[in-house]
Every structure is written in structure tokens, then in C-alpha cells.
Amino acid sequence: MIHPTSRVLVTDLRQHLNQTVSVCGWVNTHRLQRTMQFVLVRDHTGTVQVTHRRAGDRDLLEEALEQVTIESAVRITGRVVDNPVVKLGGLEILPERVEVLSRAEAALPIDELTGLEQRLDWRFLDVRRRPAAQLLFAVQTTLEQGMRAFAYGQGCTEMHTPKLMGTASESGAEVFKLGYFDRSAYLAQSPQFFKQMAIAAGIDRVFEIGPVFRAEPSFTSRHATEFTGIDVELAWINGVEDVMAFEEQMLAHAIAQVSEQHGEEIREAYGVEVVVPKTPFPRITMAEAQAVLRARGWDPQGVKEDLDPEGERGIAAYVRKQTGHEFAFITHYPTGIRPFYHMRPAGQPDVTLSFDLLWKGLEITTGAQREHRYDVLLQQATEKGMSTEPMQDYLNCFRYGCPPHGGLGMGLGRMLMVMLGLDSIREATFLFRGPNRLTP
Amino acid sequence: MIHPTSRVLVTDLRQHLNQTVSVCGWVNTHRLQRTMQFVLVRDHTGTVQVTHRRAGDRDLLEEALEQVTIESAVRITGRVVDNPVVKLGGLEILPERVEVLSRAEAALPIDELTGLEQRLDWRFLDVRRRPAAQLLFAVQTTLEQGMRAFAYGQGCTEMHTPKLMGTASESGAEVFKLGYFDRSAYLAQSPQFFKQMAIAAGIDRVFEIGPVFRAEPSFTSRHATEFTGIDVELAWINGVEDVMAFEEQMLAHAIAQVSEQHGEEIREAYGVEVVVPKTPFPRITMAEAQAVLRARGWDPQGVKEDLDPEGERGIAAYVRKQTGHEFAFITHYPTGIRPFYHMRPAGQPDVTLSFDLLWKGLEITTGAQREHRYDVLLQQATEKGMSTEPMQDYLNCFRYGCPPHGGLGMGLGRMLMVMLGLDSIREATFLFRGPNRLTP
Structure with a gap:
């Protein structure tokens, strides 16, 4: 009787040459010949060949x-031997014990040719069988921890604000409504109001990673009804520039971590280079961006004050040509397309102290200095035709001394999508949620 | 004209003796005498005295x-001078410029005598004015980052699983339902099914911090309808003991971080000692726990197989007396009170390979080895009278090779509540949500 040893990862096998070890993983392929049996076993660190010479x-x-199926979960106990002929690391395992811990049904529901939607139906197999998909979540972990580490170093406190709200205050149109005992609640479409409450609560700098919910019937490659938001809010800023400076440094730090830890794997798996951005990032005002684009023939229907996706790509290409930079801050968005709580520069009621950040032509962030003066805030809400009653708790935060502050929100999936050059945010999310998709 | 200098935190003032600096904060108190004006300004790092000698x-x-109100947000620019008579750090600021950035209304809606519910109505002021409440969120940050750092070191990947589900699969009774375009969705009461999907997707070890939602009409001091859950799921375990070992080491690591960084402040603000737990934590089976309790006269009505809060406190006191330990794993919960997906030991269908973890007598974690064998899982679901159709996506994960795995879920607020000796989870949450509270 051979007892299983403790598990060794495939990547560490060479350290165990000529020892008997146990490897745990999935059957990647098997080739059964008359005299030899070859089974490739894959774990999250690599694949190893298991070679058995048939006895009489x-x-x-x-x-x-003989009977093991592809994707069965197995534990193979055997001796690790050097074999320069074997492509996978020049070694193989001579099995002494084979345990099928969970047998896979013989026919897998997806293969390499399966389209995106059906792959998403079987997302666990899709992710498990593609090392590039596995890599994405390692990159996600490094990216967000890079941002978090930077934020901590800058004095941020990690907050978890509620996703259940009593009123659909920020913007009623895009909010999910649910039954809440004998009344209704709403799902937060961003932590915006709550992170500002944290600022009013004396939390000097707020950092939050959590889900946000958008009841938008959008079917584009970059929208989801639920996604992971990264939010920052900074108190006592001197202006919106402080927020942009924080963001560009946070991104440069986090992307440097990704480049260092996964740059080579990303190049191999996705064919893209992770470029660590130089700071400061280029900045261009919306007015200037529009002028540049219009001079180049951009004239979208129905988009007067904003940039459509084509405009975003166009201005990003322009900035890249001018500066060589993948990122571009678009600043000073017109008042008409920004929420009431964005601060406006003194004497310039038509624009806001706000920005979007584009990365390779896709918007990944919206940020702004917030209006912290109660009377001005009320006036701006009234101007926008907002009813102040449902957001009284929010407005109260400004009645008892609220410091100047500003912040930003970004989408984790969008960042991964841009960084890895993916066609759709569906590929950058573990379990995508859209108007037509609530499963698996 | 005096220009504001860049902001200096109160805690750093001594490094700027005899320099002119700007301090940003809230007016804590002011004392206006005939010849002197004293204003105490508080930021998140401390409080400083601003002293102005009236001119003729x-x-x-x-x-x-003269006119500044308590809790106004101010920026004071002035010279930092040594003054041994001043209690606050033996220094004071002689102001050269006073800017009221946001004036507080004269009468604050809460004070030191205000009850909990009204304090929660004005949570931003409640947190801002109590240094102990500020400290709580610093401790939260350290605690969760301590757990995260441990988990990363153990090879965990940080996942963000969806909170929107297509079916109320895990347990229909306690789930919030919402309108989702032309159909219904449900809020995840835990990431349970999704983190298991991640295991099936080849993510070796899963770590997640995110909101969980419970539609329970519970009004106790330890329940909330939304709270921050910390979830771990580990693949290829040899047994539930691996999960418990992971948890006790994770907690010991994180609590050591808290003790090191905040132990003294916590002692001052909360009057409790943060004890770094020794590993392993004591373990006791449910059967043994019940025998111990019943021998001591515990005989609750309606609680046959489980522990009620009194029982939890009783067994924790017993374990503490026996071992000196604040923590206790209760293991082998009866099958009847555990979900269908908990694994049962071979030949013992009446108990599960599960545990709760008590800390100072309060349950902070539930964990288990999961049943990964498709046929056994189906049988256990059927036994529990579950309909398998709504959870087909979950069950599919077990049809194509799912490794043995197990994990745990814990509540961040409960941990803080126990650690700091708070009476209610309401105090351990930034913005509490309960059946009667959806605001602010």
C-alpha cells in the first residue's frame, strides 16, 4: 500500500527528482499505446507527463x-525522474498509485471552437482549461493589491459601504429595486454618496473595492449590470489635480507590479506588452479634445458635449501620437453631462472640475472634486431638477463642516480588458452579469 | 497675504516647530476670553491648540x-511654537490665517448623551467626533489586510463573485428578490456556490471580501441584513482539518498585526486587550460540547442539535477554563442543521465535516469540507428535499472533475465587535443595515 505524500505543485517537481511525491490536478490529455500509457496532468502551475509502461x-x-477521462480530478503518486526527451520540463512521473478523486463525464460540453456565450455557460471549464484565463485572475489579484498597497501607503482606510439603499437618490433611472421586508430598497450604482459620507465622518482617505450595480440595458462589449468598482475619495484636497495625481501614481505603481510579476506570461498568453506608465499622465480639456477631434472630421450625431467611443479612441490616438502615452486625462467636462455634486470652477458655471481617464482609448475612470459647500450643492441640485428630499441624509453631511474633497471610481474588469487586450469585458470577469445573463 | 502652506498632520507638528504650516481639521472646542482666543482643531491624527492673543x-x-462654530471644517495657517503648559503635545499654533472651508450649523444634532439609534441617523458626526470610532476603521483595515496578506502568501487568488443570482438556490427563505429587466434576480446570501465554482474553475485557493445579504428579520445585536463577508475556499484538501489550520493561522497572523499596530490605542479607547491567539486553537466536537453543557444544566427549549447563544457562551467559557484560549472550534455539526453540500465522514451519515469558530463565545465563522462527488451531492440534496433544477449550474461543476475542497466564511463586523468588546454590530459597521434601517 502506497500512502499519498503531501501534494507537490507541478512547478516544483524538479526539486523532488527521484523522490516519490503526489501531484494533484486534472487530466489534460492521455495517449494510450500498446506498451505505454501517457497521461498529462495539469495543475494551476503547469503540466506534467505521467508515464506508465504496461506490464504483461x-x-x-x-x-x-486506461479508464480515466479528460478533466477528471486525479491524484498521482509516483517517482519523479529526469527524462530529457519529455517536453514538459524534461521530467516525468512513474506512477505508483492513481486516484480518481472526481471522474469527469466523457464528453465535455465545450472545446476550443466553442463561442463566447456557450463558454460563459460553462465558465468553470472555460477558465480551468485555458491557462490564459487562469492568468487573468492572478493579474487581477496583483493589480488590485498593487492599488491597495499604494492607497494604504497614502493613508487610505479601507471601507465597505452598503450596497442596499433606502432611496434611489443618485440617479433613479439606472437602479435595481428590490423588496425589503414591507418596503423597497435599491442597489447602489456606486459608493459615491457613502464614500463622501465617510469623508464627512472624518475618514481622511477612503479606499473601497466592491460590487456596483447598473440597471442599464446595455449590450456593448464594455458594460455589465454588476461589476467590481475601485473607489477612492480624498479629503482636504487643494483641487481636482490632487485626485488625478493620486490616480496616476496609484496606477503606475500597480501596473509596475503586474509588469514585474506577470509581464512575460502576459506577453506569451495575450501577445500584449504591459507598459508601466510614466507620470504625470497627459491631460487635455474636453473643449480642446473636441476641437482636435472636430478638426479631424469627427462629428457624431447626438453627441454634443461628450465623447462617443469613436471620439474616445480618436483623442487617445491623438494624445498617444503627441506624447507616446497610453493614458489620457480628459478634464473639465461640461456641467450638462456631469452630476450635480461635481464642483465647478469659480466663475465658470459651464464646466466641472472633473475628469475621465482613458486607457488605450477606453474610459476606465470618472473622477472629480465634489462640491462641499452646502448652499452651492443645494443650488446645483435644484438647477438639475433633482428632488432633494430623497437625498436628505447625503445633504446633511454638508451642514456640519465637510472638508473639500474629491475622488474617483474605476472598473476593475475594464482595466483588465484594456491591459490584456480583450475583446469583451465578459472575458475579464469571472461570472459576467448582463441584461441577458444571470447565470451561471 | 499669507499663502496656505501644504497641509501638516497634527501628529507631525513637532517636526515643524517655529515654522509656519497649515493644519486642516474640525473645530473641536473653542474658548473665547477677553484677551485670548483658544480653538482646538482636530484632524484624524490628533488635536492641536490654536492660540490667538486679541489685539486692541x-x-x-x-x-x-470669534464666529467659527464647533465642527466647522477649517484650515489654520500659523506658526508652530513650543509651549510646555499646553496639554496637547506641549505646543500650539499662533494663527496667521483662518479659513472656514465649511461652516457647521450652530447646534449639532447629537452629543455624548445621544442614544445608539439617533447616533446611527447621524453616523457621519458620530464617527467623526469619537476617536474610538475612527480607530475602529483603522483596525478594520489592518485586520482585513492581515488576513489578505496571509491568504496571498498561501497562494490565494482574490475573486469577486457576483452578488446577483438568477435563482434563489442556496436557501430560498432568506434571500432578497429584485426586479431584473423582465424577470427576477436574487441577492447572494454568501459567495458559497460561486467560490466553489472558482475551485471547479481551477483557481487553487480563493479569497474574497465582499458584501453578503440576508433577508432575515433578525433584530439581535449581532445580525445585519447586509454585512462584509470574508470567504476562503481551498482546493485539494486532505480534510476539513486543512481548512481549520488555514483559518487559525490566518487569524493569528492578522490579529498579531492588529495588536502590533493598534494594541495600545485599543486598550485606551476600548479597555480591552488584543490577545494574539496561539495555534492550534482548541477543538471540540458538537457532541462533546453538548454533553459538557448538559452536564452543567444547559437545556434550552427548541434547540436540540445546535447551540443557542447561551450554549455558545457556555462552551466558550468551558474551553477557556480548560485551555486559556479565547477561540474554540466546534466540529462535527449534525447533518440536520447543516446544508446539503457539507461532506459527511465515511460511514457517519449523521454528522458533517464542518465547524463553527467561536471567539469569546460568539460565532464568527462557519466552515466545512464540501461534498465534491456528484452522485453523493445529488443524493444529499434529494435527502434534504431540495429541488436540483434551480441549482443545475452549481451541480454541473461536479460533473467534470471537481477536486476535494473546503472553506469558510466569516463576518468582518462580528470580528471587530468581538475584538473590541462592542455591544452591537451596529457600532462595528460604518453604515448598518437591518430590517428597520436602510439609512443613512
Whole structure:
């Protein structure tokens, strides 16, 4: 009887040459010949060849290897031996024990040719069988931890604000409504009001990563009804420039971490280069961006004050040509397309102290200095035709001394999508949620 | 004209003796005498005295200090001078410029005598004015980052699983339902099914911090309808013991971080000692726990197989007396009170390979090895009278090779509540949500 040893990861096998170890993983492929059985076993760190020379009599080992199906979860116990002929690391395992911990049904529901939607139906298999998909979540972990570490270093406190709200205050149109005992609640479409409450609560700098919910019937490659938001809010700023400076440094830090830890793997798996951005990022006002684009023939229907996706790509290309930079801050968005709580520069009621950040032509962030003066805030809400009653709790925060502050929100999936050059945010999310997709 | 210098935190003032600096904060108190004006300004790092000697003529400075209200947000620019008589750090600021950035209304809606519910109505002021409440969020940040750092070191990937679900699969009774375009969706009461999907997707070890939603009409001091959950799921375990070992080490690591960074402040603000727990934590089976309790006269009505809060406190006291330990794992919960997906030991269908973790007598975690064998899982679901159709996506994960795995979920607010000795989870949450509270 051979007892299983403690698990060794495939990537560490060479350290165990000529020892008996256990490897845990999935059957990637098997090739059964008359005299030899070859099974490739894959874990999250690599793939190893298991080689069994058939004895004259069929033994239990031979039987097990004969019957094992692709994607079965197995534990193989055996001796690690050097074999320069083997492509996978020049070594193989000579099995002494084969345990099928969970047998896969013989026919897998997806393969390499399966389209996106059906892959999403079987997302666990889709992610498991594609090392590039596995890599994405390692990159996600590094990216967000890079941002978090930077934020902590800058004195941020990690907050978890509620996703359940009593009123659909920020913008009623895009909010999910739910039954809440004998009344209704709404899902937060961003932590905006709550992170500002944290500022009013004396939390000097707020950092939050959490889900945000958008009841928009958008079917584009870059929208989801639920996604992971990264939010920052900074108290006592001197202006919106402080927010942009924070963001560009945070991104440069986090992207440097990704480049260092995964740059090579990303190049291999996705064919893209992770470029660590130089700071400061280029800045261009919306007015200037529009002038540049219009001079180049951009004239979208129905988009007067904003940039449409084509405009975003156009201005990003322009900035890149001018500066070589993948990022571009678009600043001073017109008042008409920004929420009431964005601050406006003194004497310039038509624009806001706000920005979007484009990365390779896609918007990944919206940010602004917030209006912290109660009377001005009320006036701006009234101007926008907002009813102040449902947001009284929010407005109260400005009645008892609220410091100047500003912040930003970004989408984690969008960042990964842009960084890895993915066609759709569906590929950058573990379990995508859209108007037509609530499963798996 | 005096230009504001860049902001200096109160805690750093001594490094700027005899320099002119700007301090940003809230007016804590002011004392206006005939010849002198004293204003205490508080930021998140401390409080400083601003001392102005009145000139014969009323100047702008005097006017500003005269009119400033408690809790106004101010920026004071002035010279930092040594003054051993001053209690607050033996220094004071002689102001040269006083800017009221946001004036507070004269009468604050809460004070030191205000009850909990009304304090929660004005949570931003409640947190801002109590240094102990400020400290709580610093501790929260350290605690969760301590757990995260440990988990990363153990090879965990940080996942963000969806909170929107197409079916109320895990347990229909306690789930919030919402309108989702032309159909319904449900809010995840835990990431349970999704983190298991991540295991099936080849993510070796899953770590997630995110909101969980419970539609329970519970009004106790330890329940909330929304709270921050910390979830771990580990693939390829040899047994539930691996999960418990992971948890106790994670907690010991994180609590050590809290003790090191905040132990003294916590002692001062909350009067409790943060004890770094020794590993392993004590373990006791539910059967043994019940025997111990019943021998001591515990005989609750309607609680046959489980522990009620009194039982939890009782067994925790017993374990503490026996071992000196604040923590206790209760293991082998009866099958009847555990979900269908908990694994049962071979030949013992009446108990599960599960545990709760008590800390100072309060349950902070539930964990288990999960049943990964498709046929056994189906059978256990059927036994519990579950309909398998709504959870087909979950069950599919077990059809194509799912490794043995197990994990745990814990509540961040409960941990803080126990650690700091708070009476209610309402105090351990930034913005509490309960059946009667959806605001602010």
C-alpha cells in the first residue's frame, strides 16, 4: 500500500527528482499505446507527463489509467525522474498509485471552437482549461493589491459601504429595486454618496473595492449590470489635480507590479506588452479634445458635449501620437453631462472640475472634486431638477463642516480588458452579469 | 497675504516647530476670553491648540475665530511654537490665517448623551467626533489586510463573485428578490456556490471580501441584513482539518498585526486587550460540547442539535477554563442543521465535516469540507428535499472533475465587535443595515 505524500505543485517537481511525491490536478490529455500509457496532468502551475509502461498482466494502475477521462480530478503518486526527451520540463512521473478523486463525464460540453456565450455557460471549464484565463485572475489579484498597497501607503482606510439603499437618490433611472421586508430598497450604482459620507465622518482617505450595480440595458462589449468598482475619495484636497495625481501614481505603481510579476506570461498568453506608465499622465480639456477631434472630421450625431467611443479612441490616438502615452486625462467636462455634486470652477458655471481617464482609448475612470459647500450643492441640485428630499441624509453631511474633497471610481474588469487586450469585458470577469445573463 | 502652506498632520507638528504650516481639521472646542482666543482643531491624527492673543482692534483673524462654530471644517495657517503648559503635545499654533472651508450649523444634532439609534441617523458626526470610532476603521483595515496578506502568501487568488443570482438556490427563505429587466434576480446570501465554482474553475485557493445579504428579520445585536463577508475556499484538501489550520493561522497572523499596530490605542479607547491567539486553537466536537453543557444544566427549549447563544457562551467559557484560549472550534455539526453540500465522514451519515469558530463565545465563522462527488451531492440534496433544477449550474461543476475542497466564511463586523468588546454590530459597521434601517 502506497500512502499519498503531501501534494507537490507541478512547478516544483524538479526539486523532488527521484523522490516519490503526489501531484494533484486534472487530466489534460492521455495517449494510450500498446506498451505505454501517457497521461498529462495539469495543475494551476503547469503540466506534467505521467508515464506508465504496461506490464504483461493488466494491473490496477493500468486499469485506472486506461479508464480515466479528460478533466477528471486525479491524484498521482509516483517517482519523479529526469527524462530529457519529455517536453514538459524534461521530467516525468512513474506512477505508483492513481486516484480518481472526481471522474469527469466523457464528453465535455465545450472545446476550443466553442463561442463566447456557450463558454460563459460553462465558465468553470472555460477558465480551468485555458491557462490564459487562469492568468487573468492572478493579474487581477496583483493589480488590485498593487492599488491597495499604494492607497494604504497614502493613508487610505479601507471601507465597505452598503450596497442596499433606502432611496434611489443618485440617479433613479439606472437602479435595481428590490423588496425589503414591507418596503423597497435599491442597489447602489456606486459608493459615491457613502464614500463622501465617510469623508464627512472624518475618514481622511477612503479606499473601497466592491460590487456596483447598473440597471442599464446595455449590450456593448464594455458594460455589465454588476461589476467590481475601485473607489477612492480624498479629503482636504487643494483641487481636482490632487485626485488625478493620486490616480496616476496609484496606477503606475500597480501596473509596475503586474509588469514585474506577470509581464512575460502576459506577453506569451495575450501577445500584449504591459507598459508601466510614466507620470504625470497627459491631460487635455474636453473643449480642446473636441476641437482636435472636430478638426479631424469627427462629428457624431447626438453627441454634443461628450465623447462617443469613436471620439474616445480618436483623442487617445491623438494624445498617444503627441506624447507616446497610453493614458489620457480628459478634464473639465461640461456641467450638462456631469452630476450635480461635481464642483465647478469659480466663475465658470459651464464646466466641472472633473475628469475621465482613458486607457488605450477606453474610459476606465470618472473622477472629480465634489462640491462641499452646502448652499452651492443645494443650488446645483435644484438647477438639475433633482428632488432633494430623497437625498436628505447625503445633504446633511454638508451642514456640519465637510472638508473639500474629491475622488474617483474605476472598473476593475475594464482595466483588465484594456491591459490584456480583450475583446469583451465578459472575458475579464469571472461570472459576467448582463441584461441577458444571470447565470451561471 | 499669507499663502496656505501644504497641509501638516497634527501628529507631525513637532517636526515643524517655529515654522509656519497649515493644519486642516474640525473645530473641536473653542474658548473665547477677553484677551485670548483658544480653538482646538482636530484632524484624524490628533488635536492641536490654536492660540490667538486679541489685539486692541478687532482684526479679521479675531473675527473669524470669534464666529467659527464647533465642527466647522477649517484650515489654520500659523506658526508652530513650543509651549510646555499646553496639554496637547506641549505646543500650539499662533494663527496667521483662518479659513472656514465649511461652516457647521450652530447646534449639532447629537452629543455624548445621544442614544445608539439617533447616533446611527447621524453616523457621519458620530464617527467623526469619537476617536474610538475612527480607530475602529483603522483596525478594520489592518485586520482585513492581515488576513489578505496571509491568504496571498498561501497562494490565494482574490475573486469577486457576483452578488446577483438568477435563482434563489442556496436557501430560498432568506434571500432578497429584485426586479431584473423582465424577470427576477436574487441577492447572494454568501459567495458559497460561486467560490466553489472558482475551485471547479481551477483557481487553487480563493479569497474574497465582499458584501453578503440576508433577508432575515433578525433584530439581535449581532445580525445585519447586509454585512462584509470574508470567504476562503481551498482546493485539494486532505480534510476539513486543512481548512481549520488555514483559518487559525490566518487569524493569528492578522490579529498579531492588529495588536502590533493598534494594541495600545485599543486598550485606551476600548479597555480591552488584543490577545494574539496561539495555534492550534482548541477543538471540540458538537457532541462533546453538548454533553459538557448538559452536564452543567444547559437545556434550552427548541434547540436540540445546535447551540443557542447561551450554549455558545457556555462552551466558550468551558474551553477557556480548560485551555486559556479565547477561540474554540466546534466540529462535527449534525447533518440536520447543516446544508446539503457539507461532506459527511465515511460511514457517519449523521454528522458533517464542518465547524463553527467561536471567539469569546460568539460565532464568527462557519466552515466545512464540501461534498465534491456528484452522485453523493445529488443524493444529499434529494435527502434534504431540495429541488436540483434551480441549482443545475452549481451541480454541473461536479460533473467534470471537481477536486476535494473546503472553506469558510466569516463576518468582518462580528470580528471587530468581538475584538473590541462592542455591544452591537451596529457600532462595528460604518453604515448598518437591518430590517428597520436602510439609512443613512
